[in-house]
Amino acid sequence: MTLLEKVSKILGVSDCDNRVEMLPASAITLEATKVYLQVPFLDPHWNEQLVLKTQSKIAALGLSLTIETDIPAFQTQKSTASVPGVKNIIAISSGKGGVGKSTVTVNLALALVKLGAKVGILDADIYGPSMPIMLGQAEARPGSHDGKTMEPITAHGVVANSIGFLVPKDDATVWRGPMASKALSQIIRETQWGQLDYLIVDMPPGTGDIQLTMSQQVPLTAAVVVTTPQNIALADASKGISMFEKVSIPVLGVIENMSSHVCNQCGHEEAIFSSGGGQTLASERTLPCLAQLPLHIQYRQDTDNGLPTVSAEPESVLSQHYLSLASRLTVEMAKTLHAQPQVIAVKQL
Ligand SMILES: Nc1ncnc2c1ncn2[C@@H]1O[C@H](COP(=O)(O)OP(=O)(O)OP(=O)(O)O)[C@@H](O)[C@H]1O
DSSP, X not given: OOHXXXXXXXXXXXXXXXXXXXXXXXXEEEETTEEEEEESSOOHHHHHHHHHHHHHHHHHTTOEEEEEEOOOOBOOSSOSOOOTTEEEEEEEEOSSTTSSHHHHHHHHHHHHHHTTOOEEEEEOOTTOOOHHHHTTOTTOOOXXXXXXXXXXXXXXXXXXXXXXXHXXXXXXXXXXXXXXXXXXXXXHHHBOOOSEEEEEEEOOSSOSHHHHHHHHHTTOOEXXXXXXXXXXXXXXXXXXHHHHHHTTOOEEEEEEOSOOEEOTTTOOEXXXXXXXXXXXXXXXXXXXXXXXXXXXXXXXXXXXXXXXXXXXXXXXXXXXXXXXXXXXXXXXXHHHSOBXXXXXXXXXO
């Protein structure tokens, strides 16, 4: 058995989540006394555990292990042209309005940044763009260096563009489908996003023609559906999942928001919007429930103040929910999607 085979066996046996198994052989490399494992997800906890579980066996071979993350561009189902520099575009969608889609978008994006990713937010919610306020940038306007493309706004480590930065509020809400989807595709293509691992898109709520066309106009890598646990929201969330299935966009899972409320005063836990509904919906549609996020006044206060919880209090339990969600999302992508083949530049001799 070669040294590389021995290392690969040690890593495989020690990984109870079978993630090493799904990696190509080229993910493990040896350089002098160092072993490098390149993973396509952001999960510091898993990295730590694997190093801990394997270090004595790897040290016995005279080696030490370093785990590095390289987020690939995953394949999209569509023939729509990709957005230069943007590896993956993820739609955050909800069947029903007001379930917390924008709150989830902004905190999830910031959590991905905390895990080390380069992240952008596209606020495509024409009916009620929330990003300008949630990012504390209500008065900001994207600039332009060339008069043709826009420079996104930068806030809390993410770059962002929003219909709300560009159009007076009442104008966009009366747009019909073709105008709305044209605007979305224009913003996405005319913004200088730079190099991004993930562009998170806050979609308008609902599952009508506008959302359907928007989903088809953008080279979406995958979608996530946000719901509250009560029946009325679940029925709409289920329609949302079907909408993405119809246009062959993989749904990575369901996020149950406002799952339960813990009283600040007495600690009593109450399921204001019922409980477990997102989990049930996810298993009915054979999808993972990516997170069950509590209903907590701080989430609301922080986004109203333009400093989302993950930035305001990164060490808090409320932020931990989002860091786990962000991690889980990247792992689901790595498990269920296929990385795009690397384009090898051929030099002319
Ligand atoms: N987990 C939560 N705990 C407490 N408040 C929350 C939570 N999630 C969202 N909210 C609050 O609920 C309200 C609606 O949230 P948000 O704007 O994110 O929903 P939305 O689904 O994007 O709405 P719309 O579809 O109208 O754009 C906001 O005031 C937000 O601060």
